[in-house]
Amino acid sequence: DTPVTLQTLANWMISVSDNGATDTLIHLLGRAPIEARMKDAGHSDPSSNIPLLTTVEAFALKGNNFNDLRPVFIKSEDAAQRKLIESNQNRLTLANVDGISFTDGPRFIDSLEWFASPNDIARLMVDLRARQSRTLLAAMAINNGVGPVAAADWTYLGYKGGSENGVLSMSLLGQRKSDGKWYVVTASWNNPDANVDTGPLVGFVTRLLALAAKTAS
Known part of the structure; x- marks a missing residue:
């Protein structure tokens, strides 16, 4: 083995x-x-x-x-x-x-969970990139969460998602092709009363990623 x-x-x-x-x-x-x-x-x-x-x-x-x-x-x-x-x-x-x-449906997602705000996620992504670990970045890029079309404007795109009943989270770390700048796109949808639908959040995050790829800064 x-x-x-x-x-x-x-x-x-x-x-x-x-x-x-x-x-x-x-x-x-x-x-x-x-x-x-x-x-x-x-x-x-x-x-x-x-x-x-x-x-x-x-x-x-x-x-x-x-x-x-x-x-x-x-x-x-x-x-x-x-x-x-x-x-x-x-x-x-x-x-x-x-x-x-x-x-x-959801079970105690507001009191028994792994908690992080969008800013917490962004700080973590910045911290991970600063470690300059090729192994880490390669692992995050295995599944970019949004597919090849959405990733086309990015030299690098790493992803980590998570879900359970009533919880859906998508977070991406990307290096923009146009100028080499790095960005974090992160979003979470939590509903303690009902399950959430994957489709709308994926569409929302994909749109945010597209805007980040083209917006001057």
Whole structure:
């Protein structure tokens, strides 16, 4: 068998939003270093994402199997939340993610989620570009999220998206062909009461990208 490398995991996580790859990277790298990088990148409210939840932990907590634990977690401070997660590792497993809970729509997206404002995303993209990692930029460019026509005016176009019931996010880092300038285009659509439609947001982001490619600055 071919060994799975950190780069391969990162490629899967970014290009196809592979939750398993995401969680494996969190376990390998550790929560604390990732939380520290989030702070260093200038996140406006890092406490909202501390402790950094794996996707299994988050979706387990959102489900009906954890109606007892969820309100305690949401109301607790960072240290208490971390202790709660650590003391319930034997329960917060994939086997205890209750998929039936999600058939009716969004689940606690305003209180149990991974949070970032558009400015947080923009600062993170700037921070990532400043690292000048060819491996990182290549991973982000595997799937540009908008297709070849929308990418035609860009020398480089990297993308990371995310979605769940009631949540859709698209963020792009691009270098414009016309003058070599770098831009970030990011948008999120959140509805705690109903699922959101991918089509309108993709169209909106594609239009923003086109405007950024042609607007003088």
